[in-house]
Amino acid sequence: MLKNGLSILALLRCTCSMIAGIVLGALDRRNKWRNSVMRIHRVSVGLTLLLGALFSFAIAASAHAEPVIAKSLALLEQTPPVAPTSFDFVVTGDSQSNKPLVFQTDMFKQMIREWNTVKPAFVVEVGDIVLGGSAQGLPPQWDLFQETIAQCKPPYFAAPGNHDISDILSEQLWQERMGPTRYAFSYGNSRFIVLDSEEVDAPDRLSDGQVAWLKQELDATKASNIFLFLHQPYFTDHDDPRKFDETFETRWKYLADIMHGHPVRAVFAGHLHCYRDFGVRDGVHYAICGGAASFGKGSDDLGNFNHYLLVRVRGEQVDWLVTKPGAVLPSAVCTNAHLAELYNINHSLVFCDDIPIPYGQPFDRDVTIRIQNPFDRAFDSSIACEVPGGWKVEPLAKDYSVAANASVDVTFHVAADCPDAVRFPVPSFKTRYANTSFGTPVDLIIEMPLVPVAQAAHAQGAVLIDGVLDEWKGATPIALTYPGGFGKGEYTPADLSGQCRAMWDDQHLYVAFEIVDNEHCQPYAGDIVWLNDAIEFGIDNWAWGLSLTKAGPEVFLYLGEGMSAETVNKDVKLAVRRETGRTIYEAAFPAALAKPLALEAGSSFRFRAQVADVDSDGGPKHELSLSPGGDSAPGIRIVLK
Numbered sequence: 001m002l003k004n005g006l007s008i009l010a011l012l013r014c015t016c017s018m019i020a021g022i023v024l025g026a027l028d029r030r031n032k033w034r035n036s037v038m039r040i041h042r043v044s045v046g047l048t049l050l051l052g053a054l055f056s057f058a059i060a061a062s063a064h065a066e067p068v069i070a071k072s073l074a075l076l077e078q079t080p081p082v083a084p085t086s087f088d089f090v091v092t093g094d095s096q097s098n099k100p101l102v103f104q105t106d107m108f109k110q111m112i113r114e115w116n117t118v119k120p121a122f123v124v125e126v127g128d129i130v131l132g133g134s135a136q137g138l139p140p141q142w143d144l145f146q147e148t149i150a151q152c153k154p155p156y157f158a159a160p161g162n163h164d165i166s167d168i169l170s171e172q173l174w175q176e177r178m179g180p181t182r183y184a185f186s187y188g189n190s191r192f193i194v195l196d197s198e199e200v201d202a203p204d205r206l207s208d209g210q211v212a213w214l215k216q217e218l219d220a221t222k223a224s225n226i227f228l229f230l231h232q233p234y235f236t237d238h239d240d241p242r243k244f245d246e247t248f249e250t251r252w253k254y255l256a257d258i259m260h261g262h263p264v265r266a267v268f269a270g271h272l273h274c275y276r277d278f279g280v281r282d283g284v285h286y287a288i289c290g291g292a293a294s295f296g297k298g299s300d301d302l303g304n305f306n307h308y309l310l311v312r313v314r315g316e317q318v319d320w321l322v323t324k325p326g327a328v329l330p331s332a333v334c335t336n337a338h339l340a341e342l343y344n345i346n347h348s349l350v351f352c353d354d355i356p357i358p359y360g361q362p363f364d365r366d367v368t369i370r371i372q373n374p375f376d377r378a379f380d381s382s383i384a385c386e387v388p389g390g391w392k393v394e395p396l397a398k399d400y401s402v403a404a405n406a407s408v409d410v411t412f413h414v415a416a417d418c419p420d421a422v423r424f425p426v427p428s429f430k431t432r433y434a435n436t437s438f439g440t441p442v443d444l445i446i447e448m449p450l451v452p453v454a455q456a457a458h459a460q461g462a463v464l465i466d467g468v469l470d471e472w473k474g475a476t477p478i479a480l481t482y483p484g485g486f487g488k489g490e491y492t493p494a495d496l497s498g499q500c501r502a503m504w505d506d507q508h509l510y511v512a513f514e515i516v517d518n519e520h521c522q523p524y525a526g527d528i529v530w531l532n533d534a535i536e537f538g539i540d541n542w543a544w545g546l547s548l549t550k551a552g553p554e555v556f557l558y559l560g561e562g563m564s565a566e567t568v569n570k571d572v573k574l575a576v577r578r579e580t581g582r583t584i585y586e587a588a589f590p591a592a593l594a595k596p597l598a599l600e601a602g603s604s605f606r607f608r609a610q611v612a613d614v615d616s617d618g619g620p621k622h623e624l625s626l627s628p629g630g631d632s633a634p635g636i637r638i639v640l641k
Helices: 007-023 034-043 045-061 068-078 106-118 135-149 168-177 208-220 241-259 336-349 526-531
Strands: 086-092 123-125 156-158 183-187 190-194 225-229 264-269 275-281 284-289 308-314 317-323 355-358 364-373 379-386 391-394 397-402 406-416 428-433 442-447 450-458 482-484 497-504 508-516 534-539 542-549 552-559 573-579 582-590 604-613 622-625 636-640
Touching (some): 086 106, 086 284, 106 135, 135 168, 190 208, 208 241, 241 275, 284 308, 336 442, 364 379, 364 428, 508 534, 508 604, 526 534, 542 573, 542 582, 552 573
Parallel strands (some): 123 156, 355 450, 450 497, 450 636
Antiparallel strands (some): 183 190, 275 284, 308 317, 364 406, 379 428, 482 622, 508 582, 534 604, 573 582, 604 622
16 A cells, blocks of 8 residues: 555556556657647547546545645635735745655745745745656655645645646646646635646647636626736746747737736746746736745846745735745744753753863864753754864764654764864764754754863962063963954964963962053943953853053953943952053952852863954954954863862
8 A cells, every 4th residue: 555545546657657658658748749749649539538537536536635725715715804905915936846856945834934924815826836757756745745835824826837737647636636727716806817837738828728718707707906827927938038028929919818908917927936027018917936946046136036925905006025035034933932942952952061171182082962852752863074174073974863752872083183283173063953842943063062171370479460470480371372353364473462371379360461462552441442452251151351441451340140240340450561562461350259160279160261452543353362252152171270
């Protein structure tokens, strides 16, 4: 038995395929043997009707749920417009995947989420909603499409496209899954007519029968507005926009003639993967809307971008907005619950323990990523590694499976070429966390949590805060080696360089910076000194700033527990001494302001630091950091020696 109970259907399709392969193998009217195909078809019409009957019987025997169009019509009747002359609807087109074979694009799913937010009266797609191919391979594609479109809250209608219908068998599948190939419905003061440009026996035009049906629809309606939808843009040349008038006369005039005198406001087509506005001709606005699939992006003026149209009906006035997906957001776009889950995924459910490494030491060890799954459903995913120069990772990728309410460890071997290569950037690990409470998988990148470790020397006696570092000879300098704000190849240590040191005793934590800089420029005072020459650094979760201002040396507390932030701090002693091309900062933090650090041997704290440099000539702001990310980086760990 085949999936979805289609065993009888599959058997008949195989039979049809073998026979039709001989007689109807070239039935696709779009290829270069179109004329011979039509002759073959006339000869084999009896066989075709027989196969069609058998196929219809198979469909009836294994019927799916109610067709999409029928469900949408019923839903539309339940939700009449609040004002019959004022409503909005959406037009989209060509949402099919370009990846074989069973795939639905994320772009189309994004559009559905936006329609659910915008809440138009309904959506009309102008064809090409599955990738297509032989009828035997279509059912799984339709299964996925119906699963996807079930998430669309507004009623959804569609015209068939050439990927959807290519022969009698695929046309039967359309009727089974979607409904009629041509139909009309009313909403408010308007009539909506969906045409079939994919009739098997009418290549490159609408059949006489369909034209007669359209004329009857136009003559019968009393609507103030009429809208037409079809896949093939017969009114224009596909390749040369200069031939619009010529093509309109040769391939569309027979339809324009029967539209004349009726309130047809717009004709929407697809097929070309772009947006194109042809303007108004004889009172009818023509447009192509084929941007629902992800086929790449292009410039706005060429129309090669993903889009849908939000059409606004206001009485007999009609216009539309060309909407690019990604900018229409619901009010609940960022709830605290969702944010908490994302934080949990990034910090707890997918994590790697810190990897401490003393400065100057080699690196050659296993690194383990742990993935926890607190959900009642399992999921599969993979981890891919990105490896910067100087590092090696084996293997470069791994698949993994996480059972429900379980965890899994994924281990890689990581090594640096030499001790000098043990620096940032570090290898990173990318994965997709599939289980979330909000239904959207989370893509995340985990940088290997390398933590360089340095030491703070114990002060051998009283430390005089005077900007002279005679007492600091026992404290090992830590270089600030990560520049920022420089153009490629522009940075040299002569522009900006420096080092820092840390010491402690039972009363104070001491920090000192020695910064090489040709000019000290600080025209500000107060909490905006970070705009020019200043140092920002963190001691665990506390954030501080130092600068030599016009008011003298100043210390700023940017963030601290139980303390007023963004203020000048008088409890920290600071001395700043400017020498030729060099600035020295020396500060003493009392124990009460070093918390939660305990001033005792073996204690440690996270330390991050960034030096800012802006010269008086108004040049760009340059920065130098202890670790990438500046004052917001995880930083290094300093252990009290």
